[in-house]
Amino acid sequence: LIESLASLPGIGPKSASRLAFHLLKQDANGLTEFGRRISELRTNLVTCATCHNIASESPCVICRDPGRDKSLLCVVEDALDVVALERSGQFRGRYHLQGGVLSPLEGIGPEQLKLRELEERVSKEGFKEVILALNPTVEGEATAHFVSKRLQQALSTQKNGVSPLKITRLAHGLPTGADLEYADETTLAHALEGRTVSSTQ
């Protein structure tokens, strides 16, 4: 058990022993349940055929929910981003997990991402807006640019005209609670560039 625990990221051999002895003090029922959850982790989970999120069934609860906005699609990198966006409570549309960002150095090209599936969904499901919610990093920016161009090409060849689809990006700027004097140059530059008219006006 110590060996298994030590193989987890961020847990060294000493922490692993400590965890094992902590588990030793728990009651048997709790341990059986804990063990079962770990054992069945992979067998009980599937990938949603629509959005490619990890779910207990396919289509997943989000894709099946009739209360969610069908005209709004949010493209994210992976499942943790969905968790973060759901936590914010601000997004009530659908998701599409592309499974990473373009990274030529790591051998991740357009074929490794769920882009064909994305194009298919966009052409079939009639979204009004696609939000490219990729990380504000160099790779994320480059990927968003690429995906945005590809979606437009795919739509224009299909419909022989200007696409009615709006492609948007998350706002870049100062995070809540930040301090101007400690903000990095690029963030400040983005915050200035994307400034908005004061709400009292």
Place this chain on the structure above:
Amino acid sequence: LIESLASLPGIGPKSASRLAFHLLKQDANGLTEFGRRISELRTNLVTCATCHNIASESPCVICRDPGRDKSLLCVVEDALDVVALERSGQFRGRYHLQGGVLSPLEGIGPEQLKLRELEERVSKEGFKEVILALNPTVEGEATAHFVSKRLQQALSTQKNGVSPLKITRLAHGLPTGADLEYADETTLAHALEGRTVSSTQ
């Protein structure tokens, strides 16, 4: 000397001794110069009568610079914010330091800030846009709301009409290099709310 050094923020008695002994090893000329700079710090600096920034003369270099945009005013809290914005290289207008944010608990009301001076400048200098570049904190938000309202009132009573002045705020959103999965809920909510149309569209 150790006592003086220990009175600086973040420097305890041990660091103070270490610094003092480090200074003891420097050559005399360097020390004289260093001491002179500290001694003359207050005597050589004045507050710019226009923007209220700390400067070596009044009006300061920024207020005197004819190359800077006279139609754009950036309202900040203090001198460190000016340093940060100048570092970003994105802002080429004028500044106004209001000297803090509203904080009833600390006894900082509108009278403690340079708001009357701000109203005067706005009505005299003919700015086209005032950017309220206050920190994205609760106090900063509240202050920006207050200042924005007050500027509008001051302008409308003066000109008996709709003011041509644009009052803007810095963009709120994800800082550069951030990771969606670690972003706090409010920042993500702001990033979603303030989303922009993709540049390739």
